[in-house]
Amino acid sequence: MLIVIIQCEDVIKRCSGFLCMNDFYERINKFEGYSQETRCMSITCGGCCGNLLTPKLENLGMRLKKAGINKDDVIIHLATCICSENSHRQPCPFINRIKALLNRKGFNNIVLGTHISKKAQAKRDAGIYKSW
Numbered sequence: 001m002l003i004v005i006i007q008c009e010d011v012i013k014r015c016s017g018f019l020c021m022n023d024f025y026e027r028i029n030k031f032e033g034y035s036q037e038t039r040c041m042s043i044t045c046g047g048c049c050g051n052l053l054t055p056k057l058e059n060l061g062m063r064l065k066k067a068g069i070n071k072d073d074v075i076i077h078l079a080t081c082i083c084s085e086n087s088h089r090q091p092c093p094f095i096n097r098i099k100a101l102l103n104r105k106g107f108n109n110i111v112l113g114t115h116i117s118k119k120a121q122a123k124r125d126a127g128i129y130k131s132w
Helices: 018-026 053-067 095-104 118-125
Strands: 002-007 039-044 074-078 110-112
Touching: 002 018, 002 053, 018 039, 039 053, 053 095, 074 095
Parallel strands: 002 039, 002 074, 074 110
Antiparallel strands: none
């Protein structure tokens, strides 16, 4: 199984993505239950409005096919920076477009979120931040 984390192009200029990757390796938050054999990679959305994600998905699909990996064995995690308001930005206004692009390219296993910050979650619970 392969996890692909899609991170916001704008946020990645300020965020290293460490917490998302750490949660994957620790198998916590949105990554609970994945086996230790599960691999992980990350890409960006390509920037607003997500149009540059299409060639990345085509390239990924081609590489998966050559490696003998079925798209059904790929789980796409839209990083929390795309799905939910946090200290970096509001939720992505193009999230539905991104999900439609993923589906059009045959990636149907989509999970919303990665790392869940306790501070940001408290603000979501209080109604200060918007949630997915």
